[in-house]
Amino acid sequence: xxxxxxxxxxxxxxxxxxxxxxxxxxxxxxxxxxxxxxxxxxxxxxxxxxxxxxxxxxxxxxxxxxxxxxxxxxxxxxxxxxxxxxxxxxxxxxxxxxxxxxxxxxxxxxxxxxxxxxxxxxxxxxxxxxxxxxxxxxxxxxxxxxxxxxxxxxxxxxxxxxxxxxxxxxxxxxxxxxxxxxxxxxxxxxxxxxxxxxxxxxxxxxxxxxxxxxxxxxxxxxxxxxxxxxxxxxxxxxxxxxxxxxxxxxxxxxxxxxxxxxxxxxxxxxxxxxxxxxxxxxxxxxxxxxxxxxxxxxxxxxxxxxxxxxxxxxxxxxxxx
Amino acid sequence: xxxxxxxxxxxxxxxxxxxxxxxxxxxxxxxxxxxxxxxxxxxxxxxxxxxxxxxxxxxxxxxxxxxxxxxxxxxxxxxxxxxxxxxxxxxxxxxxxxxxxxxxxxxxxxxxxxxxxxxxxxxxxxxxxxxxxxxxxxxxxxxxxxxxxxxxxxxxxxxxxxxxxxxxxxxxxxxxxxxxxxxxxxxxxxxxxxxxxxxxxxxxxxxxxxxxxxxxxxxxxxxxxxxxxxxxxxxxxxxxxxxxxxxxxxxxxxxxxxxxxxxxxxxxxxxxxxxxxxxxxxxxxxxxxxxxxxxxxxxxxxxxxxxxxxxxxxxxxxxxxxxxxxxxxxxx
Amino acid sequence: xxxxxxxxxxxxxxxxxxxxxxxxxxxxxxxxxxxxxxxxxxxxxxxxxxxxxxxxxxxxxxxxxxxxxxxxxxxxxxxxxxxxxxxxxxxxxxxxxxxxxxxxxxxxxxxxxxxxxxxxxxxxxxxxxxxxxxxxxxxxxxxxxxxxxxxxxxxxxxxxxxxxxxxxxxxxxxxxxxxxxxxxxxxxxxxxxxxxxxxxxxxxxxxxxxxxxxxxxxxxxxxxxxxxxxxxxxxxxxxxxxxxxxxxxxxxxxxxxxxxxxxxxxxxxxx
Numbered sequence: 047x048x049x050x051x052x053x054x055x056x057x058x059x060x061x062x063x064x065x066x067x068x069x070x071x072x073x074x075x076x077x078x079x080x081x082x083x084x085x086x087x088x089x090x091x092x093x094x095x096x097x098x099x100x101x102x103x104x105x106x107x108x109x110x111x112x113x114x115x116x117x118x119x120x121x122x123x124x125x126x127x128x129x130x131x132x133x134x135x136x137x138x139x140x141x142x143x144x145x146x147x148x149x150x151x152x153x154x155x156x157x158x159x160x161x162x163x164x165x166x167x168x169x170x171x172x173x174x175x176x177x178x179x180x181x182x183x184x185x186x187x188x189x190x191x192x193x194x195x196x197x198x199x200x201x202x203x204x205x206x207x208x209x210x211x212x213x214x215x216x217x218x219x220x221x222x223x224x225x226x227x228x229x230x231x232x233x234x235x236x237x238x239x240x241x242x243x244x245x246x247x248x249x250x251x252x253x254x255x256x257x258x259x260x261x262x263x264x265x266x267x268x269x270x271x272x273x274x275x276x277x278x279x280x281x282x283x284x285x286x287x288x289x290x291x292x293x294x295x296x297x298x299x300x301x302x303x304x305x306x307x308x309x310x311x312x313x314x315x316x317x318x319x320x321x322x323x324x325x326x327x328x329x330x331x332x333x334x335x336x337x338x339x340x341x342x343x344x345x346x347x348x349x350x351x352x353x354x355x356x357x358x359x360x361x362x363x364x365x366x367x
Numbered sequence: 368x369x370x371x372x373x374x375x376x377x378x379x380x381x382x383x384x385x386x387x388x389x390x391x392x393x394x395x396x397x398x399x400x401x402x403x404x405x406x407x408x409x410x411x412x413x414x415x416x417x418x419x420x421x422x423x424x425x426x427x428x429x430x431x432x433x434x435x436x437x438x439x440x441x442x443x444x445x446x447x448x449x450x451x452x453x454x455x456x457x458x459x460x461x462x463x464x465x466x467x468x469x470x471x472x473x474x475x476x477x478x479x480x481x482x483x484x485x486x487x488x489x490x491x492x493x494x495x496x497x498x499x500x501x502x503x504x505x506x507x508x509x510x511x512x513x514x515x516x517x518x519x520x521x522x523x524x525x526x527x528x529x530x531x532x533x534x535x536x537x538x539x540x541x542x543x544x545x546x547x548x549x550x551x552x553x554x555x556x557x558x559x560x561x562x563x564x565x566x567x568x569x570x571x572x573x574x575x576x577x578x579x580x581x582x583x584x585x586x587x588x589x590x591x592x593x594x595x596x597x598x599x600x601x602x603x604x605x606x607x608x609x610x611x612x613x614x615x616x617x618x619x620x621x622x623x624x625x626x627x628x629x630x631x632x633x634x635x636x637x638x639x640x641x642x643x644x645x646x647x648x649x650x651x652x653x654x655x656x657x658x659x660x661x662x663x664x665x666x667x668x669x670x671x672x673x674x675x676x677x678x679x680x681x682x683x684x685x686x687x688x689x690x691x692x693x694x695x696x697x698x699x
Numbered sequence: 700x701x702x703x704x705x706x707x708x709x710x711x712x713x714x715x716x717x718x719x720x721x722x723x724x725x726x727x728x729x730x731x732x733x734x735x736x737x738x739x740x741x742x743x744x745x746x747x748x749x750x751x752x753x754x755x756x757x758x759x760x761x762x763x764x765x766x767x768x769x770x771x772x773x774x775x776x777x778x779x780x781x782x783x784x785x786x787x788x789x790x791x792x793x794x795x796x797x798x799x800x801x802x803x804x805x806x807x808x809x810x811x812x813x814x815x816x817x818x819x820x821x822x823x824x825x826x827x828x829x830x831x832x833x834x835x836x837x838x839x840x841x842x843x844x845x846x847x848x849x850x851x852x853x854x855x856x857x858x859x860x861x862x863x864x865x866x867x868x869x870x871x872x873x874x875x876x877x878x879x880x881x882x883x884x885x886x887x888x889x890x891x892x893x894x895x896x897x898x899x900x901x902x903x904x905x906x907x908x909x910x911x912x913x914x915x916x917x918x919x920x921x922x923x924x925x926x927x928x929x930x931x932x933x934x935x936x937x938x939x940x941x942x943x944x945x946x947x948x949x950x951x952x953x954x955x956x957x958x959x960x961x962x963x964x965x966x967x968x969x970x
Binding site for chain 1: 708712713715716719720722723724726727729730733741742743744745780783784785787788790791794795797803806807809810812813814815816817818820821822823824825827828829840843844847870873875876877898901902905907908911912921924925928929937941944945948949952953956960
Binding site: 439442457 | 862873
C-alpha cells in the first residue's frame with residue numbers, strides 16, 4: 047500500500063461539490079430535508095386530496111342539492127329536501143334492513159372465523175402455518191365476482207346444494223326453511239338466507255386475519271394458567287380467550303360491517319327484490335338519475351361507520367390492524 | 368500543525384435538549400482518540416457531527432483545516448464503522464467493501480482488487496463471495512472496517528464498534544484495531560461507554576457528560592488525575608473524597624480522589640490514620656476489594672489476594688501516602 | 700402460544716377449522732367443474748356431461764377479448780400510478796416524523812376503509828359536478844386511488860425493516876442522494892414494490908363496484924361478468940371466463956406472497 051499511502055497524504059479532507067445539476071440537487075436535498083419530504087409528499091397528497099377528498103366533498107355537496115321533479119334536472123341550490131326524502135318510510139326500511147343484515151353477517155363471521163383463526167394462531171406450525179395463511183389469503187384476493195357467481199351456481203334450485211340435501215334425504219328441511227317468512231323464498235338464490243350466506247362467505251377472510259393476529263398475541267401460558275386454576279374450557283374461553291381476542295374481533299367486524307353496508311352486487315344477484323342501501327344508491331344515480339338522493343343515501347353508511355369506528359377505537363381495536 | 372479534527376464552541380441542540388454544548392476539541396493527526404461517556408452524554412452526537420450526519424447549531428468544525436459545516440457526509444473524506452455495522456444485505460462482501468470506490472467511479476477490476484486487499488488487511492481474505500447474513504458478528508465487524516478503510520479516509524470514526532461482540536472477541540479486536548491504526552497511521556476516533564476499552568486502546572481520551580467534555584488527557588491522566596468527581600467516578604473506582612476530608616490531609620479545601628490500591632488497611636490499635644469499619648469484602652481473584660465505612664464516608668480499598676482479611680464490622684485504621692491523594696480541579 | 704407442544708389439538712377445533720377452510724375453498728373449485736359442463740341453459744348439478752368446447756367458444760368471442768384488453772390496460776396504468784404514489788408516500792412517512800403524518804396515512808387508507816360504493820358515488824358526484832365525461836381515464840382515476848394503499852402497505856413494511864443506518868452508511872462511503880437511492884434504497888425495496896404492484900394489479904383487474912360508477916359504456920372484464928350474471932347470454936362462456944379470472948389473479952398473489960414471505964406480510968387488510 048505504499049503508493050496508496052502517498053495518494054492518501056495528498057487527498058483532501060473535504061471533497062469539492064459535484065458539478066452539474068445532480069450535484070447541486072443532491073446537496074440541496076441534503077441541506078433541506080424538508081424540501082425533499084415536501085416533494086415526495088406532494089404527488090400522493092395532491093392526488094388523494096383532490097381526487098378522493100374532493101370527490102367526498104362533491105358527494106356531500108350533492109346530497110344538499112335536490113332534483114327537480116318535473117324536468118329531472120339537478121337544482122344546484124342548498125336544500126335539506128333530499129335528506130327529507132331519505133327519511134321516508136320506504137327508505138328507512140332499506141336502511142334498517144341493511145344494518146340488520148350487516149349485524150347478522152358480522153356475528154356469523156365471528157363464529158365461523160374463530161376456529162380457523164384460533165387453530166392457525168395456536169396450533170399451526172411452520173409449513174402448516176404458511177399454508178393456513180395462504181388458504182385464507184387466496185380466497186380473500188380471488189375475484190369477488192367469481193365468488194358471487196360460484197354461489198349463484200351453488201344456491202340455484204337445480205344446483206349442488208339441493209342435490210346434496212336430496213342425497214341426504216333432507217329436502218324436507220330445506221323446503222321447510224324456505225317456507226319460512228322473511229328468510230325463505232322460492233329458492234335459496236332468491237332469499238335473504240342466500241344473501242346472508244354469500245355475504246358471510248365473501249367477507250370471512252377479512253374477519254379471520256385480524257382475529258388471528260389478535261389471538262397470536264395472547265400468551266399461551268395465560269390459557270394454561272387459567273386451566274391450571276381449575277377453569278373449565280368453557281370458562282377459559284369466555285373469561286380469558288374472548289376478552290383478549292376482542293380487539294381483533296372488533297377490527298375484523300369493521301370490515302364485515304362496512305363492506306356489507308356498502309355492497310350492492312351481492313343482494314342484486316342473490317336475494318329478493320327488496321333493496322339494500324347500496325342498491326338504492328346505485329339505482330338512484332343510474333336509472334332514476336337522482337344523484338342528490340343517491341349521495342344522501344351514501345352518507346348513511348359513512349355516518350354509521352363513523353360511529354362504529356369511534357366505538358371501536360375506544361375499545362382499542364386499531365392495534366390489531 | 369493542523370488538527371485532524373477541530374471543534375470550536377460546537378453545540379448541537381435538539382429542541383431544548385443540549386446534546387452537545389459548546390465543546391472545544393482538538394484531535395491530533397494520526398492519534399487514536401477515544402470519546403468516553405455514559406449514554407446520552409453527547410459522545411455519539413460528536414461523532415455524527417464529524418461524519419456529517421448532524422449539523423452544529425452553533426460553532427465551527429474543521430477537518431484537517433477545512434471547514435466542514437454544511438458539507439454533506441458524501442463529500443467528507445471521513446468514514447464510519449457503524450455500531451450495527453450497516454452492511455448492505457443485497458450486496459456480497461466484496462461489493463460491500465468496494466461500494467465506496469464504486470460510487471466514486473473506480474472501474475470494476477481495480478475496485479475489486481482494492482477490496483480484496485482490504486479484506487486481507489482485516490484477515491478475511493477470500494470471503495468476498497459471501498453475503499453479510501452468512502458471517503458471524505466479529506466477521507461482519509471486520510468487513511465494516513474494511514469497507515471504511517478501502518477509501519483511505521483521513522479520519523476513521525468507530526461508533527461503539529466492539530459493543531456487540533462477546534468478551535473474548537472484544538479483547539482480540541482491541542489489540543487488532545490498535546495495531547491496524549499504528550500500521551496505517553490514520554486518525555481513529557472511537558466512541559465507547561466502556562472505560563476499560565477507552566483506557567487500554569486510546570492515545571488520548573475525552574470524557575463526556577451532559578453534552579460537555581469533562582476532561583481530555585492520556586489514559587494515565589484520566590485514571591490517576593481525574594479533573595472532576597464525575598471523571599473519578601465514571602472512569603475508575605476511585606474514592607471520591609469530600610473537601611472537609613481533603614483539608615485535613617492536604618490543607619486545601621478541594622474535592623479529592625484516592626485510588627483504592629493506595630489505601631493500606633491496618634488494625635485499629637496501631638498509629639494514626641482514618642478509622643473505619645469493614646462493611647464487606649469482595650473476592651476478585653488476584654485481589655480482594657474491601658468496602659469500608661469511615662465515619663459515614665464510604666471508601667473502597669484493594670488488597671492483594673492472600674492478605675489476612677479483617678472480620679466484618681471490625682474497627683480498622685486506614686493509611687495512605689499524602690502524595691497519592693489527588694486534588695481535583697472541581698471547586699468545593 | 701409456544702407452550703402447546705405437549706398439548707394435542709382438540710378434535711372439535713380441528714373439524715371446525717377444517718370445515719371453515721372447505722367453506723372458503725369449495726365454491727371456487729366448483730367453478731372449475733362448471734367450466735367443463737355440457738349443460739347450457741341451467742346450473743344443473745351434477746353436470747350431465749363434460750366437454751372442452753366452451754374454451755374454444757370463449758376464445759372466439761370478441762366481446763370477451765375487448766373487456767379483457769380494457770381490464771389489462773386499466774390495471775397496468777393504475778398500478779403504475781399507484782406504485783409511484785404509494786412508494787413516495789411510504790418513503791416520506793417512514794423516513795421522517797412530520798406534522799400531519801397520521802393524517803397522510805389515514806388519507807391513503809381511507810379509500811379502502813370506506814365501502815367501495817362510497818368511493819364510487821363520490822367520484823360519480825364529482826364527475827357530475829365538474830361535467831367530466833366518462834372515459835378510460837375516469838376508470839383509471841378511481842382504480843389508482845384505491846390501489847395506492849396496497850403498494851403503500853407493502854412499501855411501509857419494507858422500509859420499516861430496512862435499517863436507517865444503511866442510508867447513512869451509503870452517504871458516509873461517498874454516495875450522494877441519487878446514488879444512495881439507486882444502489883441501496885431501490886434494491887432493498889424492489890421486491891416489496893413488485894409485490895405491492897402485483898396486488899394492485901390484481902385488485903384493479905378484479906374491481907367492479909367503483910368501476911360501475913366511473914366507466915360509462917365501457918366494459919372491463921368484471922363489468923362484462925356482472926352483465927352476464929344479471930342478464931345471462933351464454934352461461935358456459937361465463938363459466939370459462941370465471942375460471943380463467945381465478946387462475947389469472949392467483950398467479951400475482953402467489954408471487955407477491957413468495958416475494959415478501961420472510962418478514963413483512965402481504966397486507967391482507969389492504970384489500
